[in-house]
Amino acid sequence: MTGWDLLITGGVVVDGTGTDGFRADVAVADGVIVAVGPDLGPVLPDDTHATRTIDASGRIVCPGFVDIHTHSDLTLLSAPLARSAVHQGVTTVVVGNCGLGVAPLADGADVAGIRAAVGYLDLDPAVEWSWRDWAGYADAVAAARPSVNVAGLVGHLPLRGGVVGFDDRPPTPAELARMCELLGAALDEGAVGLSTGLMYAPLTFSRTDELVALARVVADRDALFAWHLRDYSDDVVPAVREALEVAAATGVRTQLSHLTAVGKRNWGSVVTALELIDAARGEGLDVAVDMYPYLAGNAPLAQRLPASVQAGGDAAMRARLADPAVLDQVRAHWADEAVGWDEITINAAPGEPEVLGHTVADLAAARGADPDAVAVELLARQGNAVSMVAGGRDAGDLVAVLAHPASVIGSDGQALDTEGPTGTGIPHPRSYGCYPRLLGEYVDNGSLTLAEAIHKGTSAAAARVGVTDRGIVADGYAADIVVLDTETFADRATYADPRRHPDGVDAVIVNGRPVVDHGRHTGARSGHVLRTKGQGS
CATH class of the missing domain: 2.30.40.10 (Urease, subunit C, domain 1)
Incomplete structure (x- = not known):
């Protein structure tokens, strides 16, 4: 030298x-x-x-910072400068979270249907899905020459959607074997693990035997299985138990994504969930959690629909919402939601800027309409492309997760630009401010030391996905x-x-x-x- x-x-x-x-x-x-x-x-x-x-x-x-939980799968292809990430100090992002990945795509897969199902990721219709396998997707990202490093999880949704489809049914033995084969190939091509998202159709139809079979493929390669749990509301504790049961059955390294509990009646459930995680870790299971330092989340509005209404894919869901009997079912489902429409703000709806930044309750009041009807109309027009910022969380629960020894930090955001295709809508501020908020608020208030906060956002996060040469x-x-x-x-x-x-x-x-x-x-x-x-x- x-x-x-x-x-x-x-x-x-x-x-x-x-x-x-x-x-x-x-x-x-x-x-x-x-x-x-x-x-x-x-x-x-x-x-x-x-x-x-x-x-x-x-x-x-x-x-x-190593952002273990992002949804930048497609935004990096149209905004490779990744300004919202790098300007806050992020140098590595992990994509493919919450099951909402974009590869692999099985032969015969309904690619348009999968793309619609992951519409939350899809901010730029001009991005061409030119890949079939995970290696092809990784090559497309490399060709875009992003300003950040990128590691990827395999999304459960393209696996299941491509092999089984979007109906409410279990995979046949042959279909499950094909899913496992595709997963194994993607991991062998360099993916760092698998993610599922059990609140998103068709993944909401997955049951234990399917999850265990996929987890065994992941465990065989010492990769990571990340979970968007089946519920973060009234049933968050049973949802945590489900993930821990799969971990116990397979020994798979397990990551519970953005651990929280929504709705005031569920505040404190996070403490119970952490106690279950501590017990699992005490029995030798490799289980950890991640979280972002905010009291509101961001997700497709369709996440609030009953699973049966989402069956068949995005187009079927939207058509189904015109059926009065289905509307009655949806209203009944929403009647006892833990988070009300006054805590749900629309932050993305392509072609409808007038609804952005308003709660569903406020939109309904302005129109003299019922909030349920306003939400259904939005979903019928936009499907999975309409997203919400949802509140209803407890500050004490958040601190409990951030300070827990098994937690790391992940923004749950996207790499965005202020202009161009990724400069639309009103994104959750975590895409621009997760790490400064962590250090500026939760270090300053004594929840974490500076060294602890940086550790959780760097080497600890890198270690969860097996990235061994960064974060220190x-x-x-x-x-x-x-x-x-x-x-x-x-x-x-x-x-x-x-x-x-x-x-x-x-x-x-x-x-x-x-x-x-x-x-x-x-x-x-x-x-x-x-x-x-x-x-x-």
Whole structure:
């Protein structure tokens, strides 16, 4: 080596391991951290120099955040600069969560039907689905040259939708074997695990034998099984038990996604769920959870419909909503929901900007209509493309999850831009502000120390998906690094005005290249697709 590409001097390194910060310089060459120590500049050999130096005096130098839970599967193909992610210090995203992946697509799969079913991800109709297998999808992401690293879970929905279809029925033995074959091939091609989303049709029709069979494929490869649980409301505790029973039956590494309980009558259920998780971990099961630091979530509005109404796919669901008998069924289902229409805000509805930012209750009042009818009309027109921001959560439950030793941080957001196809709607502010909100609010209020918060957002998250070469500032690790001014690092994104980048991010380095410099995106697109065991491409 005749020189270093980058030398970061004078900062306090919080290295991502959970230990307290220490004063050190950080040297980078060929995309890798090659030295961490005090006063590296003066000890450079005569024939060695740093091409660039960043003065981090008075700043925190930490690993780039590893966002274990995102829905950027398709947004990275139309907005590869990933501005909303990198501007908050994210250097790696994990896609394919909640079962809502986009690959693999079985021979004969109803690709249009699958695309409609994952409409929540699909912000740009111009993106062509040119892949069939998971490797083809990963290659498409690599060809887009994103500014962030990307690891991927296999979505249960394209597996089931492509092989079984969208009806309420179990797979035949041959179909289940085909699903397992496709899953195994995707994991062998580099996917880091499987995700399911048991509130989304047709996954809501999956039962234990199907989940166990898929989990065994994942366990055989020591990959991760991530769960969007069957319920986060009145039945959140039984839903947690279901996931833990599959983990016990198969030994699969298990991640319970965005653990929460909605509706005031369910507040405190999270504590019971954490006790079950502690017991499972005490019995030797590898179970962890993730969460984002907000008291409202974001999901397709169709998630609130009875499973039977969603059967058959998006088009069938929309047609079914014209049947008066079905409307009666839907109204009965909604009569005892734990979260009311006054806590449900519409934040995406293509072609209907007039409904954005309004609660369903307010839309109904303005029209002199019934909220149930307004919601049904939206769903009949938009199907899975209409999404909501839903409240009804408890601050104490959130802190309990964030502070739990088995928790890591995942935004549940998307990599977005302020303009273009991904600049529409009113996204949840977590896409722009998850990590500054974590450090700015939950470190400041004493729920977490700075070292704990950074650990949960970096090396701990990376470890859950088997990414072994990132998330720590140490010799030999990939040079994904963030320089933060913790005095000014703050979330500026709000529910009403979410497309605002945070303050206090001086620099973001991805694979040794500055992607954010003095708060501005450099245009660098140095991300890698991370395949199994953290190998890049």
